[in-house]
Structure formats: structure tokens, C-alpha cells
Amino acid sequence: MSGPSDQVKALLRAHASGDEDLFYSVALQLAAQSARRGHSKVALELRELIDKSRSEQVHRGQPTPIGSPRGELSELLAISYPDSGLSKMVLSDEISATLNRVIHEQRQRDQLLRHGFVPAHRLLLTGLPGTGKSMTAAALANELSLPLMTIRLDGVMSRFLGESASKLRLIFDEVARRRAVYLFDEFDALGSDRGATNDIGETRRILNSFLLFLDEAPSESVLIAATNHMSLLDPALFRRFDAVVSYALPGREESVSVIQRRLASMDSTRVNWDRVSGEAHDLSHSDLVKAAERAAKDAILSGSSNIETSLLLSSLVARRKPGID
Ligand SMILES: Nc1ncnc2c1ncn2[C@@H]1O[C@H](COP(=O)(O)OP(=O)(O)OP(=O)(O)O)[C@@H](O)[C@H]1O
Ligand SMILES: [Mg+2]
Numbered sequence: 001m002s003g004p005s006d007q008v009k010a011l012l013r014a015h016a017s018g019d020e021d022l023f024y025s026v027a028l029q030l031a032a033q034s035a036r037r038g039h040s041k042v043a044l045e046l047r048e049l050i051d052k053s054r055s056e057q058v059h060r061g062q063p064t065p066i067g068s069p070r071g072e073l074s075e076l077l078a079i080s081y082p083d084s085g086l087s088k089m090v091l092s093d094e095i096s097a098t099l100n101r102v103i104h105e106q107r108q109r110d111q112l113l114r115h116g117f118v119p120a121h122r123l124l125l126t127g128l129p130g131t132g133k134s135m136t137a138a139a140l141a142n143e144l145s146l147p148l149m150t151i152r153l154d155g156v157m158s159r160f161l162g163e164s165a166s167k168l169r170l171i172f173d174e175v176a177r178r179r180a181v182y183l184f185d186e187f188d189a190l191g192s193d194r195g196a197t198n199d200i201g202e203t204r205r206i207l208n209s210f211l212l213f214l215d216e217a218p219s220e221s222v223l224i225a226a227t228n229h230m231s232l233l234d235p236a237l238f239r240r241f242d243a244v245v246s247y248a249l250p251g252r253e254e255s256v257s258v259i260q261r262r263l264a265s266m267d268s269t270r271v272n273w274d275r276v277s278g279e280a281h282d283l284s285h286s287d288l289v290k291a292a293e294r295a296a297k298d299a300i301l302s303g304s305s306n307i308e309t310s311l312l313l314s315s316l317v318a319r320r321k322p323g324i325d
Helices: 003-017 020-036 040-060 071-073 093-107 111-116 133-143 163-177 200-214 235-240 253-264 274-278 285-301 309-320
Strands: 077-080 120-126 147-152 181-184 224-226 243-247
Touching: 003 020, 020 040, 071 163, 093 111, 093 133, 093 243, 120 133, 120 235, 133 147, 133 181, 133 224, 163 200, 200 235, 253 274, 253 285, 274 309, 285 309
Parallel strands: 120 224, 120 243, 147 181, 181 224
Antiparallel strands: 077 147
8 A cells, every 4th residue: 555655746737737636636545544543633634624625716717727837838938826915015005905906806807797798807017126027926926826927028929920929829828727826927019019039020010919818808807017117118008908007116104114024033123213214215125125135134043033224224324335236
């Protein structure tokens, strides 16, 4: 009889090959084996987990294959399963409201579809680097319990005429086949004439194919295009999206929240937050997280869990200088 480690290996193999039936059958064997060994509580929990995840798939109406993209697709898409949601982000009220609305519509999409309405599923995220665009895509995937598929646009843009459009088709076939959040990062590579190819005609054609696919994409999956070069995008593009979300540098209060969240495991009761927020201007969320991390590491390595104002101030100043961590 095979031992638990064989079954864990079999589970992993089934997962890696994307064979769901095999995956569940091995999982059921594992539950049966636990029962035989007298671990009835574990067996029961396993069976409940299996039933729950199977019924969720049926409920979704379309199975979500568990494997990673294979073949040519694997060069175009990277799959991940983000583990933190929107609550980990510091967002303006306006952005929060837009994102929560998308989540709500997606969660209730059956109800909307029954009445002939389509849930929001195409988002354009624009704004400066490090303000949370990629993080938003990950957080939406987490909130909707979907995998995040990040599209490698450099892989899509081909020097060879016609090839890019067929790669896009492959990606959009996957969009229709597998419910997920799809992130087209650095979308401006498609949306402008700045693409990897110097042939403007070709870039236009790719963009046009993208827009056609976007129009036809089923509302099951969420499609997110992100860019920090809004000005390079043709404004006619914007109306193709259900929502355009603009990310800005954090204001004073937001800056303090970003730093405080990153320092949650430290003692920062002595910090003068007024002075810190005064030094935080013009820095992105990402810069602030990194400055907070630097201050925390300095404190820890000098044997303290206490964050001093001066330490944070010097980390913020260092963040503005190029070439520092
Ligand atoms: N709104 C936010 N709230 C909290 N942390 C944030 C936020 N935005 C960014 N961060 C932090 O900065 C890191 C980088 O952010 P992210 O990758 O989402 O930026 P981006 O807008 O996609 O930048 P780019 O345009 O360079 O791709 C995140 O992993 C997180 O640590
Ligand atoms: Mg990004």
C-alpha cells in the first residue's frame, strides 16, 4: 500500500499536469487512507474540503483548471495565487469604491447576467510607478479567489509580422477557457507605437486585435491593463474599458498609513508622524514601504524593536537618492 508521501507526490504530479480528475481522485484516496488509519477527523475534513472545492467549481459553471499554462502559452503567461487582498493596500476612497464595486459585481455576476447586465470585467489602471497597479491586480485575484495570470507582453510582441496577433489569440483563448484575473502589465507597449517592433503599422494591427478580443472577452474573467505612460495611450482606448482607475502618489495621511502598516510588527509609538509625513512627499507607496523596511532592519540589527523618528527620516531621505538599496 502506498504511504502518505507517495500520495502527496501523486497529488503534486496531478496538480502540475493540470489533471483535475486525477487530483481529486488522489485526494479522495488520501481521505480514505486517513480513515483506515483511524484519523477519522482528518478524513472528514479532507472530504469536506474536496466536496467544497468541487461544488464551487460546478457553481462557477466553468471549471478552473489547476495547472500552469503549458507549451507556447507558458512563455506568454505566468500564473500565481496572490495571498493578500485589498485590505492590505492603502487606497484613496475613490479607488477603493471603484475596486469594491468591481468585486461586488463579479461576485454577484450570475444575478446580473440573469437580468441581462454584464458585470464590470475590463479595467485600465494608470499612474506613476510604485503606486499599486500590479498590487491591485493581485488583490482583486485574491478577493475573487481566482488565479492571477500575468501576461508577458515582451513575449507577445514579435518581430515577425502576424505572429503577435496569433499569440494574443492564444492568450484570449485562455481567457475564455480559464476563469482568472489577467494582467496585461506595461500595456503601453501595445497601446502606443512604442512597441518592441518599430513597425508602426504592425503595432496598430496588434492593438486593433487586442481591442477586438477585449470587446469579445467573456465577463467571467477580469482583464486588467496597467500602464505608467498614460499619455502614450490613445484616449479612444479608454472607452473600451468598464473602469479607468488613476493612481496617484500618496497624500500625507496615506503616506503615514503605508509606513505604519509596514512597521506593524515593530514598536513605533515614539515616532513623530507629523515630521515623518513632512519628509514623505513625492515618494511613491513603493518607496515608502522600502524606506520603512530599511528603518526596521536598521533598528533590528542594532538590537531594538523600537523605531526612532530620526531613523525613519534618514531612510526617507536615502530613498530620494538614486542608487541606495
Ligand atoms: N496602494 C498601496 N498600498 C500599500 N502598498 C503599496 C501600494 N502601492 C504600492 N505598494 C507597495 O509597493 C510595491 C510595488 O507596487 P506595485 O508593483 O503595485 O506598483 P505599480 O504601480 O505596479 O508600479 P509599476 O508602474 O512600476 O509597475 C508593492 O509590492 C507594495 O509593497
Ligand atoms: Mg506594476
